[in-house]
Every structure is written in structure tokens, then in C-alpha cells.
């Protein structure tokens with residue numbers, strides 16, 4: 001496999017005008033400093049609380065880099081552009097922080113709307129939802145702990161199950177697959193129980209439902225092994241999206257505060273090993289699993305391509321997908337899609353104020369010495385040079 005594959009910036013940035021590249025350069029230059037990102041996120045929250053009109057600044061700076069539009073209509077324009085490069089899209093109406101039954105119903109309605117529109121567009125094979133968009137964190141936590149639910153909670157669970165089921169029914173009817181995001185480790189076992197139940201029901205011949213597995217958690221190879229044997233016992237096709245995991249600091253500080261073992265791998269090297277072991281396990285069992293690898297890591301992307309080659313799996317095998325988030329690692333997405341692999345971009349959209357937690361997570365992820373920014377910056381500078389223009 002060529003080491004230079006991801007250096008092809010011409011293809012990676014073909015959709016970017018000079019101006020939009022300049023905007024990206026400015027943003028990645030700012031967010032490469034963790035202190036600025038930390039301070040910025042505190043200030044954003046503070047100003048929003050005081051109802052300061054900062055939305056236009058966020059829209060121009062962060063939103064335009066990491067989100068595709070305020071509504072579905074705007075987002076579909078990006079879907080169309082990406083499809084010309086053999087890139088498929090996952091539309092995500094991305095709002096967080098739902099707490100009331102009314103807001104869970106609203107989230108369900110929006111997810112079903114996205115499923116229906118995906119069904120009309122062959123460039124959108126998947127949709128996605130966050131479990132805490134359809135049910136309360138508190139309830140998932142109680143289930144995760146194996147605690148007995150009281151009558152009120154039992155009714156609440158029934159409503160959550162009904163929402164999950166309506167969502168999956170709609171996917172089945174409309175021929176659209178669905179990814180379920182993973183969240184904090186202390187609620188995830190509650191989510192897993194529910195998702196596994198629906199995989200038995202809906203993943204009969206093919207995976208309709210994909211659960212997310214965060215490989216920064218120490219025990220997740222065991223979970224994949226469990227899922228394989230559980231699926232064989234219950235005759236369903238396990239669908240998984242593997243990622244490294246996005247809530248490291250929150251996880252570490254909670255375990256410290258409450259005095260339990262840190263569930264996250266002790267080092268980045270350990271997380272990388274876990275992640276790469278997961279790829280090896282999934283490729284070895286690719287006839288059972290349908291899987292999506294959500295990562296911006298070039299080495300992991302190379303590893304997956306190499307493993308597929310070694311196992312004589314065709315680039316476009318329908319069971320294996322690569323995925324990256326919009327606004328990040330276009331050098332991976334565009335270049336591997338060009339080689340015929342199945343690649344998706346996850347496209348978040350929604351009102352600016354509602355996607356702010358997502359935008360802050362993306363800024364944090366790109367921050368830090370080992371963060372993504374420096375790679376993005378190098379590539380953008382390289383492209384400026386290639387276009388013979390000044391940054």
C-alpha cells in the first residue's frame with residue numbers, strides 16, 4: 001500500500017474553494033492550542049447563557065467547518081457533491097441535551113424524517129441517532145447497573161422501547177440502515193442490552209442496526225467476542241461501528257471522583273492496540289459481522305485496507321465501511337473512496353445553538369499536541385502550495 005496515498009491533497013480538497021481553505025487554515029491554527037479551546041468553550045457557554053448574540057461567529061468559524069447546514073435541504077447539497085467522489089453520506093440531525101419526554105418524541109420524529117429522506121437518496125445508506133436523544137441518561141444508567149426499575153421507570157422504559165422500535169420499523173420499511181452512537185461507559189451497558197434485543201429482531205439476513213463500540217475502553221475486545229457468540233446463538237447479523245471514543249476526559253475525571261478503576265486504556269498506545277486488534281478480529285470474522293470503522297487515523301485506515309487485501313476481500317465488499325466526520329480527514333475519505341472502498345462522511349446538521357456541544361467536542365479532539373490539527377494544517381498548507389496561492 002502506498003504511503004503517499006493520503007498526501008494527495010488535490011483530490012482531498014477538490015470541493016474546497018481557496019477562501020474556504022483559508023477559513024479552515026485559520027480555524028485549525030486557533031484550535032491547535034488546547035488552552036484556547038478550553039477557554040473558548042467556557043466563554044461560548046457563558047455568552048450563550050447571557051443570550052449574547054455570538055451565534056453568527058460560531059456559525060462562521062466552527063459550524064461551517066464541521067456541520068453541513070441548518071436544515072436538511074441545505075445538507076442535501078453536500079450529499080450530492082460528495083456522491084460525485086464515490087462518497088456516501090450519513091445525515092445526522094444533531095441535537096443534544098434532550099431531557100423531557102416531549103423532546104424525545106421530537107427527536108424520534110426528526111430521525112424518522114431523516115430516514116424517509118435517506119430512502120429517496122441512494123447516496124445516504126445510513127442514518128444515525130444518539131440513545132440519549134430517545135431516552136433519559138438516568139434510565140439507561142439504572143438499567144446499566146442492573147437495578148430493579150420502579151413502576152414509573154418501567155413505563156418510561158416502555159416508551160423508550162416504543163421509540164427505538166418505531167425508528168427501526170421505519171428503517172426496515174424504507175431500506176435504510178441505522179447507526180447508534182455510543183456515549184458514556186456508565187450508561188452504555190443499558191444501551192447495549194436494548195440494541196442487542198432489536199438486533200435479534202431486525203438484523204435477520206443483513207445488519208440493519210449498528211451499535212457503536214468504543215475501543216478506548218479496556219474491555220471491548222471481550223465485548224466483540226461476546227457479540228459474535230451471542231449473534232450465532234440467536235441467529236442474527238451483528239452490526240457494529242468501531243471508534244476509539246470521544247469522552248476520555250469526562251470518563252477519567254468521573255472514575256477519579258467516584259473512586260473506581262479508570263475504564264479507559266492507560267495510554268494512547270494501548271487504545272491504538274485495542275483498536276487495531278478490533279480491526280483484526282472484525283476482518284477475521286467479516287462473514288458474520290457488518291462493520292463500519294469510524295476513524296481519522298491514517299495508520300488504522302491503512303491497516304484495514306491491508307487486512308482486507310491479505311484476506312482477499314474486495315475493496316467494495318458490502319460488509320465493510322470506512323467513515324469520517326464532515327470537515328475532518330478528507331485526505332482519507334476522498335483518497336480511499338477513489339480506490340473503490342465503501343466510505344461514508346457523517347454529516348451533522350441542525351440549528352447552530354443546538355449543535356454547540358458537538359462543535360466543542362470536535363474542537364477539543366483537534367486540539368492538543370497529538371491532535372488532528374497539525375495534520376490538517378500540513379495538508380492545507382501543502383494544497384496552498386500546489387495551487388500556487390498564498391494562505
Ligand SMILES: Cc1cc2nc3c(=O)[nH]c(=O)nc-3n(C[C@H](O)[C@H](O)[C@H](O)COP(=O)(O)OP(=O)(O)OC[C@H]3O[C@@H](n4cnc5c(N)ncnc54)[C@H](O)[C@@H]3O)c2cc1C
Pocket residue numbers: 180181182183212214216243244245246247248264265266267268269271293294295296297323324325346365371372
Ligand atoms: C464516523 C465517526 C463516528 C463516530 N461516532 C462516535 C460515537 O458514536 N461515540 C464516540 O464516543 N465517538 C465517536 N466518534 C469519535 C471517535 O470516538 C474519536 O474520538 C475520533 O474519531 C478520534 O479518534 P481517531 O480514531 O480518529 O484517531 P486518533 O486521533 O488516532 O485517536 C484519538 C483518540 O485516541 C484516544 N486517546 C487519545 N489519547 C489517549 C490516552 N492518553 N489514553 C487513551 N486513549 C487516548 C481517544 O479516544 C481519542 O479520541 C466517531 C468518529 C467518527 C469518524
